[in-house]
Amino acid sequence: MNRLLSPALLCLLVCSAAASAQAPSQATGVVFEDRNGNGQRDQGERGIPGIKVSNGRELAITDPQGRYTLPVAQGTTLFVIKPPTHAVPSGRNGLPEFWHHVFPQGSPSLRYGGIAATPAATSHDFPLRGQRMTKGDLRMLVFGDPQPKSRTDVGYYERDIVQPLAGRHDARLGLSLGDIVNDDLTLYADMNRVTATLGVPWLHVPGNHDLDFDATRDEDALLTFRNVFGPDTYAWEEPQASFIVLDDVVYQPGRKPSYVGGLREDQFAFLQAYLATLPKDRRVVISVHIPFFDPVPGVETFRRADRERLFALLQDHTQVLLLSAHTHNQRHWYHDASTGWHGAKPLHEYNVGATCGAFWSGVKDAQGIPDTTMSDGTPNGYAWITVKPDGAYALSYQVARSPDDDAIGLHAPKVLRRGAWPAFGVYANVYMGQADTRVEYRIDEGDWKSMKRVEQPDPRLVAENIADDSAGQLRGYDRSPEADASTHLWRGTLPTDLAPGEHRIEVRAFDHWQGEQRAQTRYRLDDVQE
The missing domain is CATH 2.60.40.10 (Immunoglobulins)
Structure with missing residues (x-):
């Protein structure tokens, strides 16, 4: 005889089942020494202790056997934080590969693909290879807003920026500060092919022109970016500094403006957990797209409450540098109490000029490349950062295809x-x-x-x-x-x-x-x- 359940009991059972389906499970894995570089853990390849792994919110540190455990739910991206002592492998696109997507159900259907369903895995392992600890300076290339809108613009990027550098630079790390492309996310493959010829690990910050604009919520607005570049918020360690990449574009579909600068709760949780692992005097470089200051006084382009909350987390760290882009201008900004910074000295933010300049505009030169000077009169180009072993840094700006002293x-x-x-x-x-x-x-x-x-x-x-x-x-x-x-x-x-x-x-x-x-x-x- 079938028994009818009361509405209250039926609701209790259904709601409990739904909550159980959404509850995070536990992911386990091993970070191991990939001696032969094949990306798989073979017999005799030991686990590496003391390596930081994250799900974008919580942080785990591997045990003596290199094992870790972290909560995961549908839509999680697990990633290893590259330590100063090791290198991560390169993917087929030549860029660093240090993450695993956990999308058993796939992502929402999006114009540019999003993330396909990922196969079930019993262990999410991360291969690392030992690298020699360099005691000298770290030289780093920084690109602000490459932002091609077409393959023609990708060609400008290649001929104006990358080809003059390829095989002729001493950088050991590279960084692009968002707007990797200009809304057409099919251009990622072309851009990565070009950037990879520089031959160094290259990190990518998401920008407002890297969004999936057909996403219906902020949580899904970087799925295609994440499919290509991995987590939108992560850390990377070199002997001289710790680099933290943050997605600071909050998508607001259906509203005007359609985005604002700010941070999410999971990002604050990650920052709190990660910063607690660092010595207070270690150089920390925070990289974002939208600047923390307001370029137009009185117009809030980065949520002030989020900025103050971030600055409170950073306040006791004595060597912090902020990098941003987005404005297609170049300037230095020093944060103080007026913008919520209460550290012992002003906090320096370098708003890097755009690599695409003024969106690849202007009259073409004899080589067929547009002038593309920015609205503040800065020619397009890129920045150099030199970080010394003690964390001290030096900055310079290189005008594209110009002598080093063109300042x-x-x-x-x-x-x-x-x-x-x-x-x-x-x-x-x-x-x-x-x-x-x-x-x-x-x-x-x-x-x-x-x-x-x-x-x-x-x-x-x-x-x-x-x-x-x-x-x-x-x-x-x-x-x-x-x-x-x-x-x-x-x-x-x-x-x-x-x-x-x-x-x-x-x-x-x-x-x-x-x-x-x-x-x-x-x-x-x-x-x-x-």
């Missing part, structure tokens, strides 16, 4: 009337300039004089804007961006009381890390009769 862009009139009122000046765009940077100029062999920092558009880019406006037809696929006020522009007045003829203008800037840097140009004084 200052100059703009001056070509000719002035001799004896005219001295109302015209030379402008120096010091690409790595900061508010306290000392910038000076001299004419011919005269005395050095201070230049005045001004926040206004770079005249060189203004001239491009006027040329675009005046042209009867398009000068490029996309015109140069409208010039914005630059935070690293200086002005000096040009004298008109010198001898007629040509005069040399020399400018020098004293960079915090690279020392004295110089640039020069010329102008002419003509005698004119009324």
